[in-house]
Amino acid sequence: MTDLKTRLQASYDAIAPAYNAWAISNSALRLRFLNRLLELLPPPSQNSTSTTTSNAEPNNNAPTPTVLHALELGCGAGIPITQSLLQHQPHTFHITANDLSMAQIALAQEAVGINGEITASAAGRTGDICSEVTWIQGDMMQLQYPDQSFDVIIALYSVIHLPRTEQDVLLERIARWLRPGGLVLVNFGAESVEEDVMEDWMGQWMFSSGWGAEVALEKVKGTGLEVVLGVVEREEGVDAEFLWVIGRRVV
């Protein structure tokens, strides 16, 4: 399927507003799992994996400001995940938000601000060290990072749009891109489907794929990640079950 990514991009460009109207109002389960992941993060002052990026004058009485680096694969319109990371306290995130669809990224920028400033200021989070976003439009399979680049990686309802073989490659990359102690939240279709092509999903062509819950979980374990959570659940308003995984890089 040579034009898979082009077709997917065109479909999401076309359906972005309609998809988001539906997806944003049914985001309780995504938020529940995101909160599970956030609860697993060590407090900022004890965070050994974080880095500082402050240009501010040093204040010897203040705890060292720390920034966690997050990667979001298939960020969609930035709600609820990008927005929640920007609002989250006490951690400060520098988020690299990727999506294939330019329309989705434009909507996300409109929602949270080009640098995340709309959400950050609405949440009262301003100052020298502030959460921010870098946007990358394109296929997540084209992303390249050195090992141990991220503290957190999130990919919800997006890996399902990759062919199975690419899902395997991406999982290995995610495990490498995480720092020791880093966490990933990812979901996979619970059904085993080699290629599910729909000619009319919200009026557009759509592709998804998956190994099924059992095999997908084994594949996550096969990367060396520790599975902190692996459950099959259906999000309200979604017509299929998904395997939700929180994985941690241990070494």
Ligand SMILES: C[S@@+](CC[C@H](N)C(=O)[O-])C[C@H]1O[C@@H](n2cnc3c(N)ncnc32)[C@H](O)[C@@H]1O
């Ligand atoms: C079902 S939406 C999910 C969006 C968001 N993560 C959420 O939970 O609402 C899938 C998103 O993945 C994006 N996507 C699909 N294939 C992709 C790829 N190869 N690389 C990056 N993004 C992709 C789509 O453009 C779309 O925004």
